[in-house]
Amino acid sequence: MIKVAFYDTKSYDRDSFAKLAEDGKIEFKFLDTKLTPDTAELARDCDAVCVFVNDTVNAEVIDKLYGYGIRMIALRCAGYNNVDVKHAYGKIHVTHVPAYSPYAVAEHAAALLLTSVRRIHKAYNRTRDFNFSLNGLTGFDLHGKTAGVVGTGKIGRIFIDICRGFGMNVIAYDKFPAQDSGINYVTLDELMAQSDIISLHCPLTDETRHLINSDTISRMKKGVVIVNTSRGALIDAEALLEGIKARQIGAACLDVYEEEADIFFEDRSGHILNDELLSRLISMPNVIVTSHQAFLTEEALGNIADTTVSNIMSFFGNGGMCDNELCYRCGNIEECRKARKQKCF
Ligand code: NAD
Numbered sequence: 001m002i003k004v005a006f007y008d009t010k011s012y013d014r015d016s017f018a019k020l021a022e023d024g025k026i027e028f029k030f031l032d033t034k035l036t037p038d039t040a041e042l043a044r045d046c047d048a049v050c051v052f053v054n055d056t057v058n059a060e061v062i063d064k065l066y067g068y069g070i071r072m073i074a075l076r077c078a079g080y081n082n083v084d085v086k087h088a089y090g091k092i093h094v095t096h097v098p099a100y101s102p103y104a105v106a107e108h109a110a111a112l113l114l115t116s117v118r119r120i121h122k123a124y125n126r127t128r129d130f131n132f133s134l135n136g137l138t139g140f141d142l143h144g145k146t147a148g149v150v151g152t153g154k155i156g157r158i159f160i161d162i163c164r165g166f167g168m169n170v171i172a173y174d175k176f177p178a179q180d181s182g183i184n185y186v187t188l189d190e191l192m193a194q195s196d197i198i199s200l201h202c203p204l205t206d207e208t209r210h211l212i213n214s215d216t217i218s219r220m221k222k223g224v225v226i227v228n229t230s231r232g233a234l235i236d237a238e239a240l241l242e243g244i245k246a247r248q249i250g251a252a253c254l255d256v257y258e259e260e261a262d263i264f265f266e267d268r269s270g271h272i273l274n275d276e277l278l279s280r281l282i283s284m285p286n287v288i289v290t291s292h293q294a295f296l297t298e299e300a301l302g303n304i305a306d307t308t309v310s311n312i313m314s315f316f317g318n319g320g321m322c323d324n325e326l327c328y329r330c331g332n333i334e335e336c337r338k339a340r341k342q343k344c345f
Contacts, residue, residue: 001024001025001026001027002025002026002027002047002048002312002313002316003026003027003029003045003046003047003048004026004027004028004029004046004047004048004049004050004074004312005029005031005042005043005046005048005049005050006028006029006030006031006049006050007031007033007034007035007039007049007050007051007052007055008031008032008033008034008035008051008052008054008055008265009030009031009032010265012296012301013030013052013076013301013305014030015301016301016302016304016305017050017305017308017309018030020305020306020309021309025313026309026312026313028050029042029043029046034054034055034056034261035049035051035055035056035057035061036055036056036061037056037058037060037061037064040061040064040065040068041064041068043065043068043070044068046068046070047069047070047071047072047316048070048071048072048073048074048312048315048316049065049070049072049073049074050074050075050076050308050312051073051074051075051076051082051083052075052076052077053077053079053082053292054082054260054261054264054265055082056082057073057082057083057084057088057094058084058087059084059087062084062087062088062091062092063087063091065092066091066092070092071092071093071320072092072093072094072095072312072315072316073088073092073093073094073095074095074308074311074312074315075094075095075096075097075308076097076304076305076308077096077097077295077304078096078097078098078099078100079096079203079204079230079231080094080096080326081203081204081205081231081233083326085326085328085329086328086329088328089328089330089344089345090345093315093320093322093325093344094325094326095308095311095312095315095322095324095325095326096311096324096326097303097304097307097308097311097324098324099154099303100295100299100300100303100304100307101295101297101299101300101303102154102155102157102158103158103297103299104294104295104296104297104299104300105155105229105294105295106155106156106158106159106162106201107158107162108229108255108290108293108294109155109159109199109201109227109229109253109255109294110159110162110163112227112229112253112255112288112290113142113197113199113225113227113253114142115253115288116225116251116253116286116288117139117140117142117225117251118137118139119136119137119138119139121288122136122137122285123137142163142166142167142168142197143166143167143168144167144168144169145168145169145196145197146168146169146170146171146194146195146196146197147159147160147163147168147169147170147171147195147196147197147198147199148171148172148173148186148191148192148194148195148197148198148199149163149170149171149172149173149199149201150172150173150174150188150191150198150199150200150201150202150211151173151174151200151201151202151203151230152172152174152177152178152181152183152185152201153174153201153202155201155229155230156172156174156199156201156202157178157181157183159199159201160172160183163197168197170183170184171184171185171186171190171191171194171195172184172185172186172191173185173186173187173188173190173191174202175202175207188211189219192216192219192220193219193220193221194221195220195221195224196221196223196224196225197224197225197226197227198212198220198224198225198226198227199226199227199228199229200212200226200227200228200229200230200234200235201229201230202230202234203230203231204230204231204233204234208234209233209234210233210234210235210236210239211234211235212226212228212234212235212236212239212240213236213239214236214239214242214243217239217240217242217243217248217249218248220243220248220249222247222248222250223247223248223249223250224248224249224250225249225250225251225252225253226240226249226251226252226253227252227253228252228253228254228255228256229255229256229294230256231256232254232256232257232258232259232260233258234256235254235258236258237257237258237259237277237278237281238277240252240281241277241280241281241284244281244284244286244287249286250286251286251287251288252281252284252286252287252288253287253288254281254287254288254289254290255289255290255291255292255293255294256292257278257281257289259275259277259278260291260292263275263278264291264292265291265292307324311324319343320343321341321342321343325338325344327344328344328345
């Protein structure tokens with residue numbers, strides 16, 4: 001029996017994962033708490049840990065887990081910016097779920113965009129109060145507008161297809177443009193200057209941190225709509241707020257926020273929010289915030305559970321081999337064992 005400490009468990013995780021443990025080959029120790037240096041010890045009697053986007057998997061946590069004999073960290077998400085993958089090299093193998101439903105995220109980005117530009121969030125509240133006035137609800141057509149898509153991977157490309165369906169002109173920037181994709185690639189500067197809507201679909205790296213900042217905002221079209229369903233720290237939230245206050249930014253649709261780790265996924269109603277910046281952003285009439293919800297569809301949850309369990313079973317049953325192990329970028333390309341279909345270390 002493989003025992004897995006399952007951190008930051010929510011009811012929807014329990015529903016989708018528990019049924020995969022019914023055959024008795026795997027046992028989940030469901031924990032409400034996030035993984036941090038203080039909570040790592042809860043995994044002491046386990047073989048692996050299963051973590052999500054806001055768990056802390058830094059060098060200190062990795063060393064503790066390694067000391068407890070943990071040999072696998074199974075991420076139940078695609079992004080892994082919260083894991084010190086380099087520090088894990090030689091100690092603990094890390095796997096992720098590279099794709100579970102790119103449609104879920106791209107469709108959520110489109111939902112946020114439509115809600116924002118047609119003021120649906122305002123209309124919903126009004127009509128519930130039998131206020132049928134249209135004053136202040138004027139939106140704009142997406143048809144004919146220019147969407148700038150940063151990151152043309154799985155999610156970005158689906159978002160591009162959706163935008164094309166609306167008759168939008170789509171331009172894109174990617175550090176590694178897809179060949180023969182029919183995507184109209186431009187430089188990042190051109191994208192910032194020409195887009196009516198900018199949607200972020202690239203990973204968070206040192207290079208992309210604060211990609212949207214006071215400088216890039218000053219070079220955008222006045223009234224630009226910014227959509228972020230990728231990672232919060234792609235945007236300097238203070239600069240975003242200033243851009244909104246200066247009327248340079250027309251609207252912001254945020255499914256992610258730089259300091260979301262201690263706030264999102266929890267019911268904080270009835271509490272005073274200690275994050276002034278997020279409170280101020282939420283109070284803006286042209287900002288819509290969802291709580292890292294873009295992945296949350298039945299299809300995505302089912303795929304996440306299936307792939308995570310399959311990663312764990314193949315790691316422990318296949319001599320440590322797992323197709324979804326993250327590349328540690330050890331730099332030794334000629335000697336890369338994984339490329340030769342061997343265990344990474
Ligand atoms: P992907 O790996 O398929 O695509 C990412 C793209 O970004 C690639 O084409 C890559 O070349 C490009 N890229 C890399 N570095 C770049 C840079 N410096 N500038 C511009 N482009 C760059 O990933 P995906 O499945 O499309 O996911 C995209 C992001 O969405 C993930 O990194 C994750 O952070 C986020 N995500 C969010 C949710 C959510 O619930 N909100 C769910 C899943 C994924």
